[in-house]
Amino acid sequence: xxxxxxxxxxxxxxxxxxxxxxxxxxxxxxxxxxxxxxxxxxxxxxxxxxxxxxxxxxxxxxxxxxxxxxxxxxxxxxxxxxxxxxxxxxxxxxxxxxxxxxxxxxxxxxxxxxxxxxxxxxxxxxxx
Amino acid sequence: xxxxxxxxxxxxxxxxxxxxxxxxxxxxxxxxxxxxxxxxxxxxxxxxxxxxxxxxxxxxxxxxxxxxxxxxxxxxxxxxxxxxxxxxxxxxxxxxxxxxxxxxxxxxxxxxxxxxxxxxxxxxxxxx
DNA sequence: TTACACTGTTTCACAGATGACACGTTCTGC
DNA sequence: GCAGAACGTGTCATCTGTGAAACAGTGTAA
Numbered sequence: 356x357x358x359x360x361x362x363x364x365x366x367x368x369x370x371x372x373x374x375x376x377x378x379x380x381x382x383x384x385x386x387x388x389x390x391x392x393x394x395x396x397x398x399x400x401x402x403x404x405x406x407x408x409x410x411x412x413x414x415x416x417x418x419x420x421x422x423x424x425x426x427x428x429x430x431x432x433x434x435x436x437x438x439x440x441x442x443x444x445x446x447x448x449x450x451x452x453x454x455x456x457x458x459x460x461x462x463x464x465x466x467x468x469x470x471x472x473x474x475x476x477x478x479x480x481x482x483x
Numbered sequence: 484x485x486x487x488x489x490x491x492x493x494x495x496x497x498x499x500x501x502x503x504x505x506x507x508x509x510x511x512x513x514x515x516x517x518x519x520x521x522x523x524x525x526x527x528x529x530x531x532x533x534x535x536x537x538x539x540x541x542x543x544x545x546x547x548x549x550x551x552x553x554x555x556x557x558x559x560x561x562x563x564x565x566x567x568x569x570x571x572x573x574x575x576x577x578x579x580x581x582x583x584x585x586x587x588x589x590x591x592x593x594x595x596x597x598x599x600x601x602x603x604x605x606x607x608x609x610x611x
Numbered sequence: 612t613t614a615c616a617c618t619g620t621t622t623c624a625c626a627g628a629t630g631a632c633a634c635g636t637t638c639t640g641c
Numbered sequence: 642g643c644a645g646a647a648c649g650t651g652t653c654a655t656c657t658g659t660g661a662a663a664c665a666g667t668g669t670a671a
Contacts, residue, residue: 393660394659394660394661395660396659396660396661396662397658397659397660400658400659406657406658407657407658408658408659409657409658409659412658412659
Protein backbone atom coordinates (compact mmCIF):
# COMPACT_ATOMS: atom_id res chain seq x y z
CA UNK A 356 0.00 0.00 0.00
CA UNK A 357 0.97 3.63 0.43
CA UNK A 358 4.43 4.45 1.66
CA UNK A 359 4.54 5.50 5.25
CA UNK A 360 7.27 8.06 5.08
CA UNK A 361 5.52 10.33 2.63
CA UNK A 362 2.65 12.51 3.72
CA UNK A 363 -0.76 12.18 2.14
CA UNK A 364 -1.12 15.94 2.27
CA UNK A 365 0.54 18.24 -0.18
CA UNK A 366 2.06 20.65 2.31
CA UNK A 367 4.35 22.11 -0.33
CA UNK A 368 1.32 23.18 -2.32
CA UNK A 369 -0.17 24.70 0.81
CA UNK A 370 2.98 26.67 1.48
CA UNK A 371 3.07 28.02 -2.03
CA UNK A 372 -0.58 29.03 -1.88
CA UNK A 373 -0.08 30.83 1.41
CA UNK A 374 2.94 32.72 0.20
CA UNK A 375 1.25 33.68 -3.05
CA UNK A 376 -1.83 35.00 -1.28
CA UNK A 377 0.22 36.76 1.37
CA UNK A 378 2.37 38.57 -1.16
CA UNK A 379 -0.65 39.34 -3.27
CA UNK A 380 -2.16 41.15 -0.31
CA UNK A 381 1.23 42.67 0.56
CA UNK A 382 1.12 41.34 4.09
CA UNK A 383 4.05 40.40 6.25
CA UNK A 384 4.53 36.98 7.73
CA UNK A 385 3.56 38.30 11.13
CA UNK A 386 0.41 39.88 9.72
CA UNK A 387 -0.84 36.54 8.49
CA UNK A 388 0.35 34.96 11.72
CA UNK A 389 -1.89 37.29 13.69
CA UNK A 390 -4.81 36.79 11.34
CA UNK A 391 -4.66 33.02 11.49
CA UNK A 392 -3.36 32.37 15.00
CA UNK A 393 -0.43 30.53 13.55
CA UNK A 394 2.94 31.63 14.89
CA UNK A 395 5.31 33.41 12.54
CA UNK A 396 7.97 30.78 12.90
CA UNK A 397 5.60 27.99 12.04
CA UNK A 398 4.23 29.99 9.16
CA UNK A 399 7.72 30.45 7.80
CA UNK A 400 8.35 26.75 7.96
CA UNK A 401 5.10 26.00 6.18
CA UNK A 402 5.73 28.51 3.41
CA UNK A 403 9.09 26.87 2.84
CA UNK A 404 7.57 23.44 2.82
CA UNK A 405 9.63 22.02 5.67
CA UNK A 406 8.14 19.52 8.08
CA UNK A 407 4.54 18.41 8.36
CA UNK A 408 2.16 20.99 9.83
CA UNK A 409 -0.37 19.65 12.28
CA UNK A 410 -4.04 19.41 11.46
CA UNK A 411 -5.06 22.56 13.28
CA UNK A 412 -2.59 24.79 11.51
CA UNK A 413 -3.52 23.33 8.15
CA UNK A 414 -7.15 24.00 9.01
CA UNK A 415 -6.47 27.59 10.05
CA UNK A 416 -4.54 28.36 6.89
CA UNK A 417 -6.86 26.71 4.41
CA UNK A 418 -9.65 28.53 6.18
CA UNK A 419 -7.88 31.81 5.69
CA UNK A 420 -7.30 30.94 2.04
CA UNK A 421 -10.92 29.90 1.73
CA UNK A 422 -9.55 26.74 0.20
CA UNK A 423 -11.11 23.32 0.75
CA UNK A 424 -8.69 21.04 2.55
CA UNK A 425 -9.46 18.23 0.15
CA UNK A 426 -7.69 20.17 -2.56
CA UNK A 427 -4.45 19.36 -0.74
CA UNK A 428 -5.09 15.63 -0.64
CA UNK A 429 -2.89 13.43 -2.70
CA UNK A 430 -5.69 11.17 -3.83
CA UNK A 431 -4.46 7.64 -3.58
CA UNK A 432 -7.01 6.37 -6.05
CA UNK A 433 -4.20 6.66 -8.52
CA UNK A 434 -3.19 3.24 -7.26
CA UNK A 435 -3.93 0.40 -9.63
CA UNK A 436 -5.23 -1.69 -6.82
CA UNK A 437 -8.68 -0.47 -5.77
CA UNK A 438 -9.71 -1.42 -2.28
CA UNK A 439 -9.01 -4.80 -0.84
CA UNK A 440 -9.86 -5.96 2.63
CA UNK A 441 -7.90 -8.49 4.61
CA UNK A 442 -10.17 -9.45 7.45
CA UNK A 443 -10.09 -12.85 8.99
CA UNK A 444 -13.45 -14.21 8.09
CA UNK A 445 -15.91 -14.26 5.25
CA UNK A 446 -19.03 -15.26 7.09
CA UNK A 447 -22.40 -14.50 5.55
CA UNK A 448 -22.79 -11.76 8.15
CA UNK A 449 -19.74 -9.95 6.90
CA UNK A 450 -20.60 -10.38 3.26
CA UNK A 451 -24.07 -9.13 4.04
CA UNK A 452 -22.65 -6.07 5.74
CA UNK A 453 -20.64 -5.31 2.66
CA UNK A 454 -23.60 -5.79 0.40
CA UNK A 455 -25.84 -3.56 2.44
CA UNK A 456 -23.17 -0.88 2.41
CA UNK A 457 -22.73 -1.09 -1.33
CA UNK A 458 -24.14 2.01 -2.97
CA UNK A 459 -24.13 0.38 -6.34
CA UNK A 460 -26.60 -2.28 -5.34
CA UNK A 461 -30.27 -1.81 -4.72
CA UNK A 462 -31.52 -3.04 -1.35
CA UNK A 463 -33.35 -5.84 -3.11
CA UNK A 464 -30.26 -6.97 -4.95
CA UNK A 465 -28.20 -6.84 -1.79
CA UNK A 466 -30.80 -8.84 0.05
CA UNK A 467 -30.98 -11.47 -2.67
CA UNK A 468 -27.23 -11.84 -2.88
CA UNK A 469 -26.98 -12.10 0.88
CA UNK A 470 -29.53 -14.89 1.01
CA UNK A 471 -27.87 -16.71 -1.84
CA UNK A 472 -24.47 -16.46 -0.28
CA UNK A 473 -25.75 -17.56 3.07
CA UNK A 474 -27.20 -20.78 1.66
CA UNK A 475 -24.12 -21.50 -0.41
CA UNK A 476 -21.83 -20.86 2.53
CA UNK A 477 -23.65 -23.32 4.70
CA UNK A 478 -23.60 -25.93 1.97
CA UNK A 479 -19.90 -25.61 1.30
CA UNK A 480 -18.92 -25.30 4.93
CA UNK A 481 -20.58 -28.47 6.09
CA UNK A 482 -18.98 -30.65 3.46
CA UNK A 483 -15.62 -29.58 4.96
CA UNK B 484 -10.71 35.20 17.20
CA UNK B 485 -10.84 31.48 17.76
CA UNK B 486 -9.62 30.07 20.99
CA UNK B 487 -6.27 28.43 20.69
CA UNK B 488 -6.84 25.52 23.00
CA UNK B 489 -9.74 24.07 21.06
CA UNK B 490 -9.16 22.24 17.83
CA UNK B 491 -10.75 23.42 14.63
CA UNK B 492 -11.30 19.85 13.61
CA UNK B 493 -14.08 17.72 14.97
CA UNK B 494 -12.02 14.71 15.90
CA UNK B 495 -14.81 13.33 18.03
CA UNK B 496 -17.06 13.17 15.00
CA UNK B 497 -14.28 11.46 13.08
CA UNK B 498 -13.89 8.86 15.79
CA UNK B 499 -17.59 8.16 15.83
CA UNK B 500 -17.72 7.83 12.05
CA UNK B 501 -14.80 5.41 12.04
CA UNK B 502 -16.26 3.25 14.74
CA UNK B 503 -19.66 3.21 13.08
CA UNK B 504 -18.24 2.19 9.74
CA UNK B 505 -15.89 -0.35 11.28
CA UNK B 506 -18.65 -2.06 13.20
CA UNK B 507 -20.94 -1.89 10.20
CA UNK B 508 -18.39 -3.90 8.24
CA UNK B 509 -17.73 -6.08 11.25
CA UNK B 510 -14.03 -5.41 11.12
CA UNK B 511 -11.67 -5.42 14.08
CA UNK B 512 -9.60 -2.46 15.13
CA UNK B 513 -6.51 -4.16 13.79
CA UNK B 514 -8.20 -4.84 10.46
CA UNK B 515 -8.82 -1.16 9.93
CA UNK B 516 -5.36 -0.42 11.25
CA UNK B 517 -3.84 -2.59 8.54
CA UNK B 518 -6.08 -1.16 5.86
CA UNK B 519 -5.28 2.43 6.69
CA UNK B 520 -1.69 2.22 7.93
CA UNK B 521 -2.74 3.71 11.23
CA UNK B 522 -1.58 1.78 14.28
CA UNK B 523 -4.19 -0.01 16.38
CA UNK B 524 -3.39 1.96 19.50
CA UNK B 525 -3.71 5.26 17.70
CA UNK B 526 -6.92 4.11 16.09
CA UNK B 527 -8.31 3.21 19.48
CA UNK B 528 -7.50 6.68 20.80
CA UNK B 529 -9.14 8.31 17.80
CA UNK B 530 -12.29 6.26 18.08
CA UNK B 531 -12.54 7.29 21.71
CA UNK B 532 -11.96 10.92 20.85
CA UNK B 533 -8.87 11.43 22.98
CA UNK B 534 -6.06 13.66 21.80
CA UNK B 535 -5.64 15.34 18.45
CA UNK B 536 -4.69 13.06 15.57
CA UNK B 537 -2.08 14.42 13.21
CA UNK B 538 -2.94 15.44 9.67
CA UNK B 539 -1.72 12.29 8.03
CA UNK B 540 -3.79 9.97 10.15
CA UNK B 541 -6.86 12.13 9.66
CA UNK B 542 -6.20 11.99 5.94
CA UNK B 543 -5.79 8.23 5.95
CA UNK B 544 -9.01 7.67 7.86
CA UNK B 545 -11.21 10.12 5.98
CA UNK B 546 -9.84 8.57 2.83
CA UNK B 547 -10.88 5.15 4.02
CA UNK B 548 -14.30 6.52 4.90
CA UNK B 549 -14.47 8.26 1.54
CA UNK B 550 -15.43 11.31 3.57
CA UNK B 551 -14.36 14.82 2.60
CA UNK B 552 -12.10 16.27 5.28
CA UNK B 553 -13.96 19.55 5.14
CA UNK B 554 -16.94 17.86 6.71
CA UNK B 555 -14.93 17.68 9.91
CA UNK B 556 -14.19 21.38 9.93
CA UNK B 557 -15.79 23.50 12.59
CA UNK B 558 -16.66 26.48 10.46
CA UNK B 559 -17.83 29.64 12.10
CA UNK B 560 -21.24 28.87 10.67
CA UNK B 561 -22.36 25.72 12.33
CA UNK B 562 -23.91 22.90 10.44
CA UNK B 563 -25.62 19.93 11.97
CA UNK B 564 -24.93 16.77 10.14
CA UNK B 565 -24.90 13.23 11.34
CA UNK B 566 -24.26 11.85 7.90
CA UNK B 567 -23.75 8.20 7.17
CA UNK B 568 -21.38 7.14 4.47
CA UNK B 569 -21.57 3.98 2.47
CA UNK B 570 -18.34 4.08 0.52
CA UNK B 571 -17.64 0.40 0.32
CA UNK B 572 -18.47 -2.14 -2.29
CA UNK B 573 -19.13 -5.81 -2.34
CA UNK B 574 -17.71 -6.69 -5.71
CA UNK B 575 -16.68 -10.27 -6.35
CA UNK B 576 -13.07 -9.19 -6.01
CA UNK B 577 -13.62 -7.97 -2.49
CA UNK B 578 -15.65 -10.98 -1.44
CA UNK B 579 -12.97 -13.18 -2.92
CA UNK B 580 -10.34 -11.36 -0.90
CA UNK B 581 -12.36 -12.07 2.19
CA UNK B 582 -12.74 -15.70 1.34
CA UNK B 583 -9.09 -16.22 0.57
CA UNK B 584 -8.12 -14.56 3.82
CA UNK B 585 -10.53 -16.72 5.80
CA UNK B 586 -8.49 -19.12 7.85
CA UNK B 587 -11.55 -21.15 8.61
CA UNK B 588 -12.12 -22.08 4.99
CA UNK B 589 -10.04 -24.46 2.97
CA UNK B 590 -8.60 -23.01 -0.24
CA UNK B 591 -10.92 -25.22 -2.24
CA UNK B 592 -13.98 -24.04 -0.38
CA UNK B 593 -12.92 -20.43 -0.72
CA UNK B 594 -12.37 -20.89 -4.42
CA UNK B 595 -15.74 -22.51 -4.92
CA UNK B 596 -17.57 -19.82 -2.99
CA UNK B 597 -15.76 -17.13 -4.90
CA UNK B 598 -16.77 -18.58 -8.23
CA UNK B 599 -20.34 -19.01 -7.10
CA UNK B 600 -20.56 -15.49 -5.84
CA UNK B 601 -19.03 -14.10 -8.97
CA UNK B 602 -21.62 -15.74 -11.18
CA UNK B 603 -24.48 -14.73 -8.92
CA UNK B 604 -23.24 -11.15 -8.72
CA UNK B 605 -23.16 -10.81 -12.48
CA UNK B 606 -26.62 -12.27 -12.79
CA UNK B 607 -28.15 -10.00 -10.21
CA UNK B 608 -26.30 -6.91 -11.34
CA UNK B 609 -27.35 -7.05 -14.94
CA UNK B 610 -31.04 -7.34 -14.16
CA UNK B 611 -30.63 -3.90 -12.52
C1' DT C 612 26.76 57.94 11.37
C1' DT C 613 23.17 56.30 15.20
C1' DA C 614 18.99 54.37 16.71
C1' DC C 615 14.97 52.18 15.84
C1' DA C 616 11.34 49.40 13.43
C1' DC C 617 10.52 45.97 10.53
C1' DT C 618 11.45 41.76 7.57
C1' DG C 619 12.05 36.35 7.26
C1' DT C 620 14.64 32.74 9.58
C1' DT C 621 16.53 29.86 13.26
C1' DT C 622 17.24 28.19 17.96
C1' DC C 623 15.53 25.73 21.68
C1' DA C 624 12.78 23.63 25.60
C1' DC C 625 8.59 21.51 25.72
C1' DA C 626 4.23 19.35 24.94
C1' DG C 627 2.04 15.72 22.84
C1' DA C 628 1.16 12.26 19.04
C1' DT C 629 3.04 8.13 17.55
C1' DG C 630 3.75 2.83 17.09
C1' DA C 631 5.74 -1.38 19.15
C1' DC C 632 4.65 -3.97 22.70
C1' DA C 633 2.36 -5.77 26.87
C1' DC C 634 -1.63 -6.32 29.38
C1' DG C 635 -6.23 -8.19 30.82
C1' DT C 636 -10.37 -9.94 28.87
C1' DT C 637 -13.32 -12.44 25.81
C1' DC C 638 -14.15 -15.66 22.23
C1' DT C 639 -13.40 -20.12 19.91
C1' DG C 640 -12.07 -24.75 19.11
C1' DC C 641 -10.65 -28.93 21.06
C1' DG D 642 -12.67 -28.09 31.42
C1' DC D 643 -8.32 -26.21 28.88
C1' DA D 644 -5.13 -23.86 25.54
C1' DG D 645 -4.61 -20.39 22.07
C1' DA D 646 -6.03 -16.63 19.29
C1' DA D 647 -8.15 -12.25 18.72
C1' DC D 648 -10.15 -8.40 20.91
C1' DG D 649 -9.70 -3.37 22.74
C1' DT D 650 -6.85 -0.67 25.66
C1' DG D 651 -2.74 0.84 28.47
C1' DT D 652 2.27 1.75 28.82
C1' DC D 653 6.28 3.90 27.33
C1' DA D 654 10.50 5.50 24.69
C1' DT D 655 10.96 8.06 20.66
C1' DC D 656 10.09 11.51 17.56
C1' DT D 657 8.49 15.89 15.86
C1' DG D 658 5.73 20.10 15.45
C1' DT D 659 5.18 24.09 18.17
C1' DG D 660 5.71 29.16 19.73
C1' DA D 661 8.63 32.51 22.30
C1' DA D 662 12.52 34.58 21.69
C1' DA D 663 16.92 35.50 19.59
C1' DC D 664 18.93 36.33 15.35
C1' DA D 665 20.80 38.59 10.95
C1' DG D 666 19.42 41.69 7.29
C1' DT D 667 17.15 45.75 5.42
C1' DG D 668 15.16 50.00 5.27
C1' DT D 669 14.25 54.65 7.25
C1' DA D 670 14.27 58.80 9.59
C1' DA D 671 16.95 62.05 12.66
